[in-house]
Amino acid sequence: MAFNVSEFRSQMQGDGARPNLFEVQLIFPTFINPGNANKKITFMCKTASLPGSTIGHVPVFYFGRETKLAGNRTFPEWTLSIINDEDFSVRNAFEKWMNGINRQVSNVRDAWAGNSLGYTTSGTVIQYGKTGDTLKTYVFQGLFPVDVSQIDVDWGSNDTIEEFSVTLAYQYFTSTAKDNTVIV
Numbered sequence: 001m002a003f004n005v006s007e008f009r010s011q012m013q014g015d016g017a018r019p020n021l022f023e024v025q026l027i028f029p030t031f032i033n034p035g036n037a038n039k040k041i042t043f044m045c046k047t048a049s050l051p052g053s054t055i056g057h058v059p060v061f062y063f064g065r066e067t068k069l070a071g072n073r074t075f076p077e078w079t080l081s082i083i084n085d086e087d088f089s090v091r092n093a094f095e096k097w098m099n100g101i102n103r104q105v106s107n108v109r110d111a112w113a114g115n116s117l118g119y120t121t122s123g124t125v126i127q128y129g130k131t132g133d134t135l136k137t138y139v140f141q142g143l144f145p146v147d148v149s150q151i152d153v154d155w156g157s158n159d160t161i162e163e164f165s166v167t168l169a170y171q172y173f174t175s176t177a178k179d180n181t182v183i184v
Helices: 005-011 037-044 089-101
Strands: 022-026 045-047 054-062 065-074 078-083 121-128 134-148 163-169 172-177
Touching: 022 037, 037 045, 037 078, 037 089, 089 134
Parallel strands: none
Antiparallel strands: 022 121, 045 078, 054 065, 078 163, 121 134, 134 163, 134 172
C-alpha cells in the first residue's frame, strides 16, 4: 500500500487523544480526616497513567513441545506524581493513610483499617477530548498506597516546586467508553 496522508488523516478521530487532558479523582478514607485533600488531589496530580493489565500464561509440555494456555490477569501498580504546596494536605493524607495501615513505630494496623475494606478506596482517571467531552474513564477498585516517595530539598533548587510520587496497589479496574458503555 502506498503512503497516503489523506487516508491517514481520515482515520484519525479528533486529531488524536492528548495525554495532558486528564483528571484524577480520589476519595481518601474518612478515618484519616483528609480535610481538603479529596478536592485538592484533582488539581495537584500532575501525572498519572491509564492502566494496563497482563494475562499470564501457563506452559504445559506434551511430548517435548511447549503449549501455552491462558493464565490469570494481573494488574501493575498505579503511580501518581503530585505537586506539593505549602499546606502539604495531599501528602499528609497519604502519610496518614499509610500510617493507619501499618504504624511506623508500633508495627500495628489501626482498628478502623481492620480488614482490606477499611483501608481501601476507589480512584478514577478521566481522559478528556479537546472539546472537554469525556473520552474514557477508568475506575480503580480496592486502591491503597504502597509507597510515598521522598521529597528532595536543596538550597540550590530555585524556581521549582516540590513534587512527590505515590504508588498505589489495587484489585482491579473497570473501564467506560465515551458513550458510557462498560468495556471491562
